[in-house]
Amino acid sequence: MPERSIYTVVVADDEQELLDSVCEMIPWEALGFHLVGRAGNGLDALELVERLEPDLLLTDIRMPFISGIELARQVREIRPSMHIAFLSGYDDFEYAKQAIQYNIISYMLKPLTMDGLAAELKNIHAKIYNQYADLRRRAVERGDQAAFLIPLVLEHTENPAPGMEEFLRENAAACGLLRGEDDPAGMVVLAAELAAPDAAAGASLARLVEQLANKYLRHAVFWAGGRAVAVLLGNPSDFEEYLHILADEICQVSQRALDQQCSVGVGRVTFQFLELNAAYRQALDSLHRAVESGGGVRLSEGPRRESAATLCQRALELIEQHYMDEDLSLVSLSAMLDVSPNHLSACMKKDTGETFINILIRRRMTAAQELLENTPLKIQEVARRCGYSDQHYFSYCFKKYSGVSPGALRRRRAEQEAEANP
DSSP: OOGGGOEEEEEEOSOHHHHHHHHHHSOTGGGTEEEEEEESSHHHHHHHHHHHOOSEEEEESSOSSSOHHHHHHHHHHHOTTOEEEEEESOOOHHHHHHHHHTTOSEEEESSOOHHHHHHHHHHHHHHHHHHHHHHHHOOOOOHHHHHHHHHHHHSOOOSOOTTHHHHHHHHHHHTTSSSSTTOOOEEEEEEEEESSOOHHHHHHHHHHHHHHHTTTSEEEEEEETTEEEEEEEEOHHHHHHHHHHHHHHHHHHIIIIISSOEEEEEOOOBSOGGGHHHHHHHHHHHHHHHHHTTSEEEEOBTBOOOOHHHHHHHHHHHHHHHTTOTTOOHHHHHHHHTSOHHHHHHHHHHHHSSOHHHHHHHHHHHHHHHHHHHOOOOHHHHHHHTTOSOHHHHHHHHHHHHSSOHHHHHHHHHHHHHHHOO
């Protein structure tokens, strides 16, 4: 089997015997997969996804700490192009409906024989392979919309004639770009560039951007100046929800489908066709900063330029300020910093060698140890002050981090003090 058709996989299930059987009895390599990690709960699985960036997550739907559904939601935020397959012991229609919204590649019901699982994994491999193959071969159809937009995006209009914006809106509605002349949609320009572009790869990148944008926003895509350029249309809430997901997915799928690193720059929202050239220049500025920082996604931030090390330092400062907040996540932290979750994750791993989740847990465990040793607070209150509403999960993390349970640490500390003060 060709090397490029081998996909990495992480397996998560809280039934240890089943987890061991799946990991050890399935002929992963023969089926086109390479097993890179296993987890016994949803939060450990999320950490593996962030650290290992697998092509496929095979997960039980009911697990401790966070469910498979919540795991899928968070995975979609940080690895939007990753494939997810569910194992479930519950023939529950509500779970199936929730699975659909996260674009699950397979939904399998337990009990499942190893032969049955192997057969479904073979089907999953074919689906993944065909998806990437389709991205490589699908033809681009630029059409009237791209022809209308290209001069507006690439060329600056000096001293536009009175009524020019209204005239452009009429033409945009006529070619179907707008849903009428009174369409209130805003526009964002996105520019994507491969690390080693050539004509064939460039055409493939434009096709890839076109297909991925289909899932999220109205758009027109064309190839110009050695890069794929997309004009994306939507309202502010559309951009807030989908823009960083689309940009991250372009980078992730380019690496897999085109075997090349991709950088993406995104400009700010505009509501004027005559401002598209300025929006394009903002996107190029962001793209250049993405290239300089080693790839990934950069959003337009005005004149400020920030290295990966500086961004990481700001992230660490915010973790210090907010580690006690239960809702602190890679997504919420990236929103505070106005960058995409995927870019922030890459910068933190590059600068510290660790994932966001590991850094956050270490800070929380350090604080917990100080509170356990130096205050009479109940363990449940210590957990709450360190960002955990679930005392059971807090104790699990603490023992995993320090090697002893919170109660055992307190008893050991009390014994040491008794010995020191007989």
